[in-house]
Amino acid sequence: MRFLFLGDLVGRPGRDAVKKHLPDLRRELGLDAVVANGENAAAGFGITKKICEEMFESGVDLITGGNHSWDQREALAFIDDEPRLLRPHNYPAGTPGRGVGVVDAGRGRKLLVINMMARLYMDPLDDPFATMKAVLSSVRLGATANAILLDFHGEASSEKMAMGHYVDGKVSLCVGTHTHVPTADTMILPGGTAYQTDAGMCGDYDSVIGMDKQAPLARFTRKLPTEKLQVAKGEGTLCGVFVETDDKTGLALKAFPLRKGGRLQATQPQLV
Incomplete structure:
Protein backbone atom coordinates (compact mmCIF):
# COMPACT_ATOMS: atom_id res chain seq x y z
CA MET A 1 0.00 0.00 0.00
CA ARG A 2 1.15 3.52 -0.78
CA PHE A 3 -0.18 6.38 1.31
CA LEU A 4 0.64 10.01 1.99
CA PHE A 5 0.25 11.90 5.23
CA LEU A 6 0.08 15.70 5.01
CA GLY A 7 1.03 17.94 7.94
CA ASP A 8 -1.15 20.65 9.46
CA LEU A 9 -3.08 22.57 6.80
CA VAL A 10 -2.74 26.24 7.77
CA GLY A 11 -5.42 28.46 6.27
CA ARG A 12 -6.02 29.12 2.60
CA PRO A 13 -2.37 28.74 1.49
CA GLY A 14 -2.32 25.21 2.91
CA ARG A 15 -5.65 24.33 1.34
CA ASP A 16 -4.60 25.83 -2.00
CA ALA A 17 -1.40 23.78 -1.95
CA VAL A 18 -3.47 20.63 -1.50
CA LYS A 19 -5.79 21.55 -4.36
CA LYS A 20 -2.87 22.45 -6.61
CA HIS A 21 -0.55 19.50 -6.02
CA LEU A 22 -2.47 16.55 -4.60
CA PRO A 23 -4.36 15.40 -7.72
CA ASP A 24 -1.07 15.02 -9.63
CA LEU A 25 0.67 13.40 -6.66
CA ARG A 26 -2.06 10.78 -6.32
CA ARG A 27 -1.43 9.79 -9.92
CA GLU A 28 2.37 10.12 -9.98
CA LEU A 29 2.94 8.21 -6.74
CA GLY A 30 0.12 5.70 -7.20
CA LEU A 31 -1.36 6.66 -3.85
CA ASP A 32 -3.95 4.37 -2.31
CA ALA A 33 -4.85 6.78 0.50
CA VAL A 34 -4.21 10.35 1.67
CA VAL A 35 -4.62 11.61 5.24
CA ALA A 36 -4.14 15.24 6.33
CA ASN A 37 -4.15 17.06 9.64
CA GLY A 38 -6.75 19.82 9.29
CA GLU A 39 -6.96 21.46 12.72
CA ASN A 40 -5.63 24.80 11.41
CA ALA A 41 -7.43 24.76 8.06
CA ALA A 42 -9.96 27.53 8.84
CA ALA A 43 -7.91 30.75 8.95
CA GLY A 44 -5.41 28.95 11.18
CA PHE A 45 -7.90 27.91 13.85
CA GLY A 46 -10.07 24.80 13.55
CA ILE A 47 -12.01 23.43 10.60
CA THR A 48 -15.47 23.83 9.09
CA LYS A 49 -17.77 21.44 7.26
CA LYS A 50 -17.29 23.40 4.03
CA ILE A 51 -13.51 23.08 4.27
CA CYS A 52 -13.80 19.35 4.98
CA GLU A 53 -15.79 18.90 1.79
CA GLU A 54 -13.28 21.06 -0.12
CA MET A 55 -10.40 18.84 1.00
CA PHE A 56 -12.27 15.60 0.30
CA GLU A 57 -12.99 16.81 -3.23
CA SER A 58 -9.28 17.60 -3.66
CA GLY A 59 -8.23 14.03 -2.89
CA VAL A 60 -7.88 13.84 0.90
CA ASP A 61 -9.55 10.70 2.25
CA LEU A 62 -9.52 11.46 5.97
CA ILE A 63 -8.71 14.47 8.17
CA THR A 64 -7.16 14.36 11.65
CA GLY A 65 -7.26 17.01 14.36
CA GLY A 66 -5.54 18.29 17.49
CA ASN A 67 -5.74 20.98 20.14
CA HIS A 68 -7.52 23.38 17.75
CA SER A 69 -10.20 20.85 16.77
CA TRP A 70 -12.97 22.86 18.43
CA ASP A 71 -11.90 26.41 17.54
CA GLN A 72 -14.70 26.51 14.96
CA ARG A 73 -17.68 25.67 17.14
CA GLU A 74 -19.64 24.21 14.25
CA ALA A 75 -17.30 21.21 14.35
CA LEU A 76 -19.06 20.10 17.53
CA ALA A 77 -22.31 19.89 15.58
CA PHE A 78 -21.18 17.85 12.58
CA ILE A 79 -18.21 15.73 13.69
CA ASP A 80 -20.42 12.90 14.99
CA ASP A 81 -21.91 12.51 11.52
CA GLU A 82 -18.61 12.73 9.61
CA PRO A 83 -16.48 9.58 10.03
CA ARG A 84 -13.79 11.07 7.79
CA LEU A 85 -13.00 13.76 10.39
CA LEU A 86 -11.17 12.69 13.57
CA ARG A 87 -10.20 14.40 16.82
CA PRO A 88 -7.59 13.05 19.28
CA HIS A 89 -8.71 9.69 20.66
CA ASN A 90 -7.52 10.49 24.18
CA TYR A 91 -10.08 13.23 24.77
CA PRO A 92 -12.27 12.33 27.77
CA ALA A 93 -15.12 9.88 27.28
CA GLY A 94 -18.22 11.61 25.97
CA THR A 95 -16.39 14.12 23.80
CA PRO A 96 -18.09 14.44 20.39
CA GLY A 97 -16.52 12.64 17.47
CA ARG A 98 -14.06 9.78 17.28
CA GLY A 99 -10.31 9.29 17.30
CA VAL A 100 -10.03 6.24 15.07
CA GLY A 101 -11.12 5.96 11.44
CA VAL A 102 -10.75 3.70 8.42
CA VAL A 103 -9.86 4.54 4.83
CA ASP A 104 -10.80 2.18 2.02
CA ALA A 105 -7.52 1.79 0.14
CA GLY A 106 -8.96 -0.32 -2.68
CA ARG A 107 -8.63 -4.00 -3.55
CA GLY A 108 -10.18 -4.92 -0.22
CA ARG A 109 -7.44 -3.18 1.79
CA LYS A 110 -7.97 -0.92 4.79
CA LEU A 111 -5.84 1.85 6.28
CA LEU A 112 -6.64 2.34 9.97
CA VAL A 113 -5.97 5.90 11.16
CA ILE A 114 -5.45 6.76 14.82
CA ASN A 115 -5.37 10.38 16.05
CA MET A 116 -3.72 10.93 19.44
CA MET A 117 -2.55 14.04 21.30
CA ALA A 118 0.57 14.37 23.44
CA ARG A 119 0.59 15.94 26.92
CA LEU A 120 3.93 17.74 27.40
CA TYR A 121 3.21 21.50 27.02
CA MET A 122 -0.27 20.56 25.76
CA ASP A 123 -3.74 20.18 27.26
CA PRO A 124 -3.73 17.47 29.99
CA LEU A 125 -5.75 14.84 28.15
CA ASP A 126 -5.86 11.13 29.03
CA ASP A 127 -2.52 9.31 28.91
CA PRO A 128 -1.77 8.82 25.19
CA PHE A 129 0.45 5.79 25.82
CA ALA A 130 -2.18 3.95 27.86
CA THR A 131 -4.86 4.96 25.34
CA MET A 132 -2.68 3.73 22.48
CA LYS A 133 -2.12 0.42 24.26
CA ALA A 134 -5.88 -0.02 24.59
CA VAL A 135 -6.43 0.67 20.87
CA ILE A 148 -2.06 1.60 10.45
CA LEU A 149 -1.21 5.32 10.61
CA LEU A 150 -0.79 7.21 13.89
CA ASP A 151 -0.93 11.03 13.89
CA PHE A 152 0.62 12.00 17.24
CA HIS A 153 -0.15 15.69 17.75
CA GLY A 154 2.29 17.25 20.18
CA GLU A 155 4.88 19.85 21.09
CA ALA A 156 7.81 17.92 22.54
CA SER A 157 10.05 15.94 20.19
CA SER A 158 11.01 13.65 23.07
CA GLU A 159 7.41 12.58 23.65
CA LYS A 160 6.88 11.99 19.92
CA MET A 161 10.06 9.91 19.67
CA ALA A 162 9.05 7.90 22.72
CA MET A 163 5.68 7.15 21.11
CA GLY A 164 7.44 6.07 17.92
CA HIS A 165 9.46 3.47 19.80
CA TYR A 166 6.41 2.48 21.87
CA VAL A 167 4.44 1.53 18.75
CA ASP A 168 7.38 0.25 16.66
CA GLY A 169 6.32 -2.88 14.82
CA LYS A 170 2.66 -2.29 15.66
CA VAL A 171 1.81 0.53 13.24
CA SER A 172 2.95 1.35 9.71
CA LEU A 173 3.66 5.04 10.35
CA CYS A 174 3.99 7.13 13.49
CA VAL A 175 4.17 10.79 12.49
CA GLY A 176 4.09 13.94 14.57
CA THR A 177 2.11 17.11 13.90
CA HIS A 178 1.58 20.48 15.64
CA THR A 179 4.96 22.28 15.46
CA HIS A 180 4.52 23.24 11.76
CA VAL A 181 8.19 22.57 10.90
CA PRO A 182 9.25 19.42 8.98
CA THR A 183 11.93 17.45 10.81
CA ALA A 184 14.85 15.77 9.03
CA ASP A 185 14.53 12.38 10.72
CA THR A 186 12.35 10.38 8.33
CA MET A 187 13.29 6.73 8.92
CA ILE A 188 12.09 3.19 9.42
CA LEU A 189 12.52 2.09 13.02
CA PRO A 190 14.05 -1.33 13.89
CA GLY A 191 10.64 -3.00 14.18
CA GLY A 192 9.47 -1.78 10.78
CA THR A 193 7.47 1.34 11.64
CA ALA A 194 8.06 4.46 9.51
CA TYR A 195 8.65 7.53 11.64
CA GLN A 196 9.05 11.32 11.41
CA THR A 197 8.96 13.61 14.45
CA ASP A 198 6.93 16.27 12.63
CA ALA A 199 5.51 16.31 9.13
CA GLY A 200 5.61 20.11 8.95
CA MET A 201 2.75 22.30 7.82
CA CYS A 202 1.05 22.82 4.51
CA GLY A 203 1.18 26.60 4.45
CA ASP A 204 3.21 29.72 3.76
CA TYR A 205 6.72 29.38 5.21
CA ASP A 206 7.45 33.12 4.86
CA SER A 207 5.76 33.43 8.22
CA VAL A 208 5.89 32.45 11.89
CA ILE A 209 4.50 28.90 11.83
CA GLY A 210 2.02 29.92 9.14
CA MET A 211 0.98 33.26 10.62
CA ASP A 212 1.76 36.72 9.25
CA LYS A 213 5.08 37.77 10.83
CA GLN A 214 4.18 41.18 12.27
CA ALA A 215 1.94 40.20 15.18
CA PRO A 216 4.21 37.39 16.47
CA LEU A 217 7.28 39.64 16.15
CA ALA A 218 5.53 42.33 18.18
CA ARG A 219 4.60 39.81 20.85
CA PHE A 220 8.16 38.53 21.15
CA THR A 221 9.92 41.90 21.02
CA ARG A 222 7.54 44.17 22.93
CA LYS A 223 5.73 41.74 25.25
CA LEU A 224 2.50 43.64 24.67
CA PRO A 225 -0.93 42.55 23.45
CA THR A 226 -1.19 42.83 19.70
CA GLU A 227 -3.78 42.38 17.02
CA LYS A 228 -5.22 38.94 16.34
CA LEU A 229 -2.96 36.48 14.55
CA GLN A 230 -3.65 36.28 10.83
CA VAL A 231 -2.63 33.55 8.39
CA ALA A 232 0.27 34.50 6.09
CA LYS A 233 -1.02 34.79 2.52
CA GLY A 234 1.93 33.71 0.35
CA GLU A 235 2.20 30.51 -1.68
CA GLY A 236 1.96 27.43 0.49
CA THR A 237 4.34 24.47 0.56
CA LEU A 238 2.80 21.02 0.63
CA CYS A 239 4.59 19.05 3.37
CA GLY A 240 4.11 15.43 4.27
CA VAL A 241 5.44 11.90 4.54
CA PHE A 242 5.10 9.17 1.90
CA VAL A 243 5.06 5.54 3.01
CA GLU A 244 4.92 2.26 1.12
CA THR A 245 4.02 -0.83 3.12
CA ASP A 246 4.11 -4.59 2.73
CA ASP A 247 0.50 -5.66 2.19
CA LYS A 248 1.07 -8.89 4.13
CA THR A 249 2.68 -7.49 7.27
CA GLY A 250 1.66 -3.83 7.13
CA LEU A 251 5.22 -2.80 7.98
CA ALA A 252 6.97 -0.01 6.12
CA LEU A 253 9.12 -0.79 3.10
CA LYS A 254 9.86 2.83 2.18
CA ALA A 255 9.47 6.21 3.86
CA PHE A 256 10.26 9.58 2.29
CA PRO A 257 9.62 13.22 3.21
CA LEU A 258 7.62 15.13 0.62
CA ARG A 259 7.73 18.89 0.03
CA LYS A 260 6.30 20.63 -3.01
CA GLY A 261 5.74 24.28 -3.96
CA GLY A 262 6.29 27.44 -1.98
CA ARG A 263 9.58 28.38 -0.32
CA LEU A 264 11.02 25.10 0.94
CA GLN A 265 13.39 22.95 -1.09
CA ALA A 266 11.34 20.37 -2.96
CA THR A 267 11.64 16.68 -2.16
CA GLN A 268 9.67 13.88 -3.78
CA PRO A 269 10.05 10.10 -3.66
CA GLN A 270 11.83 8.59 -6.65
CA LEU A 271 9.98 5.34 -7.08
CA VAL A 272 11.09 2.42 -9.24
Missing part, protein backbone atom coordinates in the same frame (compact mmCIF):
# COMPACT_ATOMS: atom_id res chain seq x y z
CA LEU A 136 -3.70 -1.76 19.82
CA SER A 137 -5.15 -4.48 22.04
CA SER A 138 -8.12 -4.73 19.67
CA VAL A 139 -6.35 -4.31 16.30
CA ARG A 140 -3.40 -6.09 14.73
CA LEU A 141 -1.26 -4.80 11.91
CA GLY A 142 -1.53 -6.97 8.81
CA ALA A 143 -4.67 -8.69 10.10
CA THR A 144 -7.31 -6.24 11.37
CA ALA A 145 -5.91 -3.58 9.05
CA ASN A 146 -3.51 -3.78 6.12
CA ALA A 147 -1.79 -0.61 7.37
